[in-house]
Amino acid sequence: MQTAEISSPAIAQVAALLDGLADAAVIVDTELRVLAWNAAYAHAVGVRPRRLLGLARQDDTHCNDLFRLGICSSACLAKRTMSSRRAFRVDEIRGSSPLGSAEDSTLIVTAVPITENGETLAVLEVYRDVTAEARIQERYKGLLERERQRAATLEEEVKLRTADLERSLRELRQTRAQLIQSEKLSSLGQLVAGIAHEINNPINFIYGNLDFLDTYVGTFQQIIEKYDACTLQQKDATKIGTLKADLDYEYIRADTSKLLHSIRNGAERASKIIQDLRRFIHSGVTDRGPVDVRACIDTTLSLLSHETRKGTTIDKNYGTDVPTIMANEGQLNQVFMNLIANAVQALDGNGTVSISASRRENGVAIGVADNGPGIPEAHLLKVFDPFFTTKPVGKGTGLGLSISYSIVNAHGGSLTAESTVGQGSTFTVWLPIGDNQTSTAEDR
Ligand SMILES: Nc1ncnc2c1ncn2[C@@H]1O[C@H](COP(=O)(O)OP(=O)(O)OP(=O)(O)O)[C@@H](O)[C@H]1O
Ligand SMILES: [Mg+2]
Known part of the structure; x- marks a missing residue:
């Protein structure tokens, strides 16, 4: 412990304890003049103890001349402690080497009032250098953040991969179903x-x-x-x-x-x-020409107009970029005729048939959807089988969808069915553009 001259027994008592502290500690009077300090403080401020004693005896040496921290000018801790008569603690004061270190430091500063007969005579300030701990904490936070980001990236990658795999699985299932159907149809054929x-x-x-x-x-x-x-x-x-x-x-x-x-x-x-x-x-395609599927669907609709007049709403939604495809128009008419007739028959004069045509991948997707009774799952597996029908004898042969399937297949396309009982059914035809034909119907 080093001291200037101290007359107050209370201050002297506290000053006597300073050397027992490993942290830098100083006692300042109400004018902020240093009264007592320990070796760690002298080391921290970088002033030899003897010189510090000399400085302390001069009336114009204040604590902030020795140990300048960020808060000294903005919110002097000693002053706050004196005016409020209570202890303060401030964490993480960063300053350039306040405790002799060459780098920025992190300190925990504690200020405690020293009182005698209810009067605050001085303030004890203790500076703990927690730079090393703070740095470890900082590094730990950085590691955690990097780990969190890596986990998030990994999660995103897994999500993308899962979506990819799910798509491949769906495509594989569809191809398998088509292969089975084609095989079934060819032996049945x-x-x-x-x-x-x-x-x-x-x-x-x-x-x-x-x-x-x-x-x-x-x-x-x-x-x-x-x-x-x-x-x-x-x-x-x-x-x-x-x-x-x-x-x-x-x-x-x-x-x-x-x-x-x-x-x-x-x-x-x-x-x-x-x-x-x-x-x-004989549903193989023999005679192909450029076909605008929208015109093809319209022809089918006008042929079916006597059926659709009975309270069925037809809702058409054609894209403007529908490409012309190379196909057998008569056969496509037959496909659309059967899909639309099935939908109209399922609705029985009460509901909407929504027909859409749009460009998809390198071809055209045509959707025929109805909000009719839907198809039970067990039937959905059989609708493309020849002679599968739920219509009364004489009303349906059960060949419509199997013929449509063979025609679409022969065009290199696909025909799929989705349905929810009580909500309706959607049949989707996809046909490739075929033979270097890339113009849209508007171009013609
Ligand atoms: N949109 C639909 N809504 C509900 N069921 C449907 C629909 N389309 C097809 N089906 C079911 O699929 C069966 C088979 O249809 P498909 O067109 O092959 O034969 P069909 O319509 O019964 O007879 P055909 O077309 O030979 O006159 C139908 O009997 C019906 O049970
Ligand atoms: Mg039919």
Whole structure:
């Protein structure tokens, strides 16, 4: 402990304790003149103890002349302590080498009033150098921040990678489903080709001979009518009358034309199924040309106008950048016809069919969505299978979607279905532009 002359016993008592402190400590009077200090303080201010004693004896040497900190001028701790008569502690005062170090330091400064008879006579100030701890803390914070940033980057990378993987998985699943469907259709195609060929001939016999049968039956009826107009002998007339009654002649005569009519209907329906089957088998694209799918959809809509008039709303949303594609227009008409007809039939005159066409990747995406009853998941797996139908006999053959699928597949595109029961279904066709054709329909 070094001191100037101290008259107050209270100050002397505190001054006697200073050398026991490892931290720099100083006692200043109410005028901020240094009264006592320890070796650590002398070392910190960089003044030899003897010279410090000399300085302290001069009335004009104040503590802030020896140890200048940032707060000395802005909020002198000793003054605050004296006026408030309570202790203060200030952390992290950064100044240039206040404690003799060449670099910036971090200090914890504590100021305690020394009082006697209720009067503050002096202030004890203790300076603890926590530069090393602060630096470690700073470094630790930096490390933590770097670690946090690395974790965030890693998390972002994982998210991107997961999204990538999910997309690949989706695409893989879709490709697999398409492959299975194509395989199914091609083996079924061979079977169906044989059946269609075998059935086609007998159907042609029935259909081709119906006209003759119709004419012949008409001829027989004419002859019978002529006979009926002849006057027969009583005996013969009775015999023929009895025979007619026994054979139910009047009923047969009336029913014959109805029978012929329903045979014709049945044969027509069978022949239509054969035609559909043949279309299904021969859905490879033979004749391609530039097609504007929007015009193609509009043609289909006008053909279906009698169906759509019954309270179904058609909502069209075509992009302006829809490219012209190379395709077989007739076959595409058939695809759109079936998708839109299915949607209209599902709505049963109550709902909206939303049709969209837009550029997607190197092609066109066409969406046909309805807010109808939707398709149960178990059915969704089968809708592209030939002959899968939920429509009553005579209403649907179940070939529409399988033909559409084969056509789109032959064009190098894809046809997918999504549906939520109670909310509706969306069928999406994607067709590639094909053959260096990149102009939009507007360019033509
Ligand atoms: N938009 C839709 N909403 C609800 N169910 C649908 C829809 N589209 C297709 N389906 C279901 O898929 C089945 C198969 O459709 P697909 O077009 O192949 O045959 P279809 O319409 O029944 O008969 P076809 O088209 O040969 O006249 C339909 O019977 C129906 O159950
Ligand atoms: Mg259909």
